[in-house]
Amino acid sequence: MNLLFVLEENESKPSGVVSLVKNKIENWKSSDYIYILLNKNHWAYRDFKKIKRKNYKVIKLQFAISDEINIYLKKKIQSDIVYKFIRFFLIPLEFLHNLRLFLHIRNLIKLYKIQGVFSHNGGWPGGILNRISLISLINMNIKRILIIHNFPAKKNLFNYFFIELNNLLVKISNIKLITVSKSCKKDLIISSGFNKIKVIYNGLSENIKKYKKIKRGKTKIHLNYFGKIEHRKGLHLLIQALNDVKLNDIILNIYGDGDLNYKKSLKFLKKNKSYTLNFNKPISDITKVLENTDILILPSIQFESFGMVLIEAMRQKIPIISSNSGGIKEVVKNNKNGLTFKNNNVDDLRKKIEILVKSKLLRIKLGNRGYRIFKNKFTNKRFIQEYEKITNDK
Numbered sequence: 001m002n003l004l005f006v007l008e009e010n011e012s013k014p015s016g017v018v019s020l021v022k023n024k025i026e027n028w029k030s031s032d033y034i035y036i037l038l039n040k041n042h043w044a045y046r047d048f049k050k051i052k053r054k055n056y057k058v059i060k061l062q063f064a065i066s067d068e069i070n071i072y073l074k075k076k077i078q079s080d081i082v083y084k085f086i087r088f089f090l091i092p093l094e095f096l097h098n099l100r101l102f103l104h105i106r107n108l109i110k111l112y113k114i115q116g117v118f119s120h121n122g123g124w125p126g127g128i129l130n131r132i133s134l135i136s137l138i139n140m141n142i143k144r145i146l147i148i149h150n151f152p153a154k155k156n157l158f159n160y161f162f163i164e165l166n167n168l169l170v171k172i173s174n175i176k177l178i179t180v181s182k183s184c185k186k187d188l189i190i191s192s193g194f195n196k197i198k199v200i201y202n203g204l205s206e207n208i209k210k211y212k213k214i215k216r217g218k219t220k221i222h223l224n225y226f227g228k229i230e231h232r233k234g235l236h237l238l239i240q241a242l243n244d245v246k247l248n249d250i251i252l253n254i255y256g257d258g259d260l261n262y263k264k265s266l267k268f269l270k271k272n273k274s275y276t277l278n279f280n281k282p283i284s285d286i287t288k289v290l291e292n293t294d295i296l297i298l299p300s301i302q303f304e305s306f307g308m309v310l311i312e313a314m315r316q317k318i319p320i321i322s323s324n325s326g327g328i329k330e331v332v333k334n335n336k337n338g339l340t341f342k343n344n345n346v347d348d349l350r351k352k353i354e355i356l357v358k359s360k361l362l363r364i365k366l367g368n369r370g371y372r373i374f375k376n377k378f379t380n381k382r383f384i385q386e387y388e389k390i391t392n393d394k
Contacts, residue, residue, distance in 0.1 A: 181327030203383025
């Protein structure tokens with residue numbers, strides 16, 4: 001079977017969706033031919049080109065899509081009002097540009113004899129490439145599978161009609177819907193009215209490269225965070241909690257990129273000199289750093305549908321401290337594979353940090369349990385089998 005995976009990214013930083021799609025391509029059954037379609041400025045184009053697979057081809061658009069053009073305009077135009085004014089007058093041109101994309105995708109589907117399309121959306125309604133790739137299949141006997149990796153956008157006065165129109169197109173089309181957690185499914189049902197949604201938890205390969213642990217001169221507990229530096233990730237709660245922790249052996253390492261103003265505010269927020277705070281560049285493969293991590297931290301306060309980094313930590317027997325926000329609570333169980341704190345509760349987070357930092361025995365216990373949960377629920381074998389079954393279903 002010839003399959004097309006569609007993926008749009010407009011940010012120059014690693015994302016869980018990219019990691020998941022790469023993993024899916026690498027482990028999909030060899031008899032299927034996989035094509036992946038990327039937008040022109042997709043940051044992971046070279047990473048996808050490096051995938052070693054016989055039946056595989058990377059297709060990158062040679063022209064910028066409307067999302068990319070709009071992002072460029074927004075960066076160049078400082079005033080939000082002026083930007084919206086210009087966008088309003090560019091609507092006819094944007095429509096024609098999207099029509100060009102529509103026809104281009106239809107030609108690609110015919111050229112490569114595509115039999116199934118997987119549209120990997122970050123959230124819903126997602127990017128224009130993802131949406132048009134599904135719309136372009138009108139009057140074609142091709143399987144359409146929409147994977148929604150995050151919570152849907154919130155409706156407001158400006159986007160209400162746009163979101164409702166996209167919801168309607170999904171409902172009247174023969175599109176199979178998949179999402180990554182029960183929490184995300186519930187939100188999609190409420191906000192979008194979709195009633196048939198299958199939940200498939202993300203998965204990872206059990207085989208990873210082993211790295212030697214770095215020898216440390218002093219006994220320090222490395223509390224590591226991996227992800228975007230944004231308010232929704234709750235890093236300000238983490239800094240506030242550590243300000244009140246009365247321990248001298250903590251190093252907080254933040255690996256990521258994002259909102260520069262928020263990053264500056266985090267540095268300013270740090271008051272306690274008894275712990276060390278390090279900011280590091282984002283890394284696409286965190287395996288080596290996880291090998292030298294004592295506790296993984298994910299203090300997200302909203303829009304966390306799953307958290308790929310959680311199962312990456314569990315695979316390497318790393319204990320977790322996380323909020324009980326969104327889909328996280330489906331992955332991390334309190335006192336089983338980690339400690340969870342009440343969402344947005346600084347004091348509860350501080351208590352959980354102190355408990356786990358003080359007890360090496362508990363860290364080992366939670367890490368081992370996490371590994372067993374990973375083996376039972378979050379491996380590639382289960383993950384790929386569920387997707388392949390959908391592909392083969394008539």
